[in-house]
Amino acid sequence: MRGVSAEGMADSTKRLESLAADCDAEQLGAELFAIADLISREASLRRAMTDPSASTAAKSGLARAVLSGKVSEPTVEVLATAAGARWSSASDFVHGLEQLGALALVISAERAGELSELEDELFRFGRVVAGDPRLRDALTNQQMPLEHRQALVSTLLEGKASRPAVRLAVQAVGSRGRSFATAIEDSQELAAERQQRLIALVRTAIELNEQERARLGDALSRQYGRDIHLNVVVDPTVLGGIKVELGDDVIDGTVAGRLDDARRRMAG
Incomplete structure (x- = not known):
């Protein structure tokens, strides 16, 4: 509003x-x-x-x-x-x-x-x-x-x-x-x-274990200066790696993302 x-x-x-x-x-x-x-x-x-x-x-x-x-x-x-x-x-x-x-x-x-x-x-x-x-x-x-x-x-x-x-x-x-x-x-x-924290949507090819969630949450918290709540979606189409969406920010570390980037560069 x-x-x-x-x-x-x-x-x-x-x-x-x-x-x-x-x-x-x-x-x-x-x-x-x-x-x-x-x-x-x-x-x-x-x-x-x-x-x-x-x-x-x-x-x-x-x-x-x-x-x-x-x-x-x-x-x-x-x-x-x-x-x-x-x-x-x-x-x-x-x-x-x-x-x-x-x-x-x-x-x-x-x-x-x-x-x-x-x-x-x-x-x-x-x-x-x-x-x-x-x-x-x-x-x-x-x-x-x-x-x-x-x-x-x-x-x-x-x-x-x-x-x-x-x-x-x-x-x-x-x-x-x-x-x-x-x-x-x-x-x-x-x-x-x-709770004064942010929500991150995480897409990954396989489920993250508790240690992986904790490490990712800690890394994002340090980067953004706020506690982060992770919403994890298992999405086989990412092939490997993870994609994080937090507000307007997108951090794409997936295999699918890298392949798409390579295709765009080859096409250009």
Whole structure:
């Protein structure tokens, strides 16, 4: 987000973090997701809460009037702060509420000491979906009712992943303005940011053992000056070596990469 939306997001995030310290963060996240869904459906409510001509007090008051007694008080206060802020567009407002809900769930995992597990659970499920065309098509098929697609995710993950991971994956199916894969990646990045570390996607022809992972993680940490969380994908097409993608940086030490480079030079 940019401009006034970035300011609104920053103010809302600060309010959420202060309230999450003394409330059920998982409940807060689930309720914010439900509110984002509601406001996305209700055009009149969405317009009223993002009306640039209305005062901060009026929009915050509307949020309290609509939801007081229906959700927890911390959720009402986060929504009131978000509604009172300025947003570049109504879609930014809804997306902001989704991001706030995701942050609350990440905070709940952090409290339980399960942030690393949450990152891994989201990554693994993202890879399962990416590697299964039928499942991917089922989750992205707009002809299928959203609640059915979300129920499918819940069924697949129930008992196999933490509650925050299940909620985040379910919400990713119906995320507005983002693909399922992007929504999952955004939640992973939120978890990484809470631990002040970066995420590296590593492609390798064979699985790395613990010592190899540790050496690679240490080398990348020294290079970037931050702790690094490795997401390792076994990809036989790389033939040998490894390829690391970290943000906009790509370090290609694979056999396939060297062969491609040689072909380009010969063709030139």
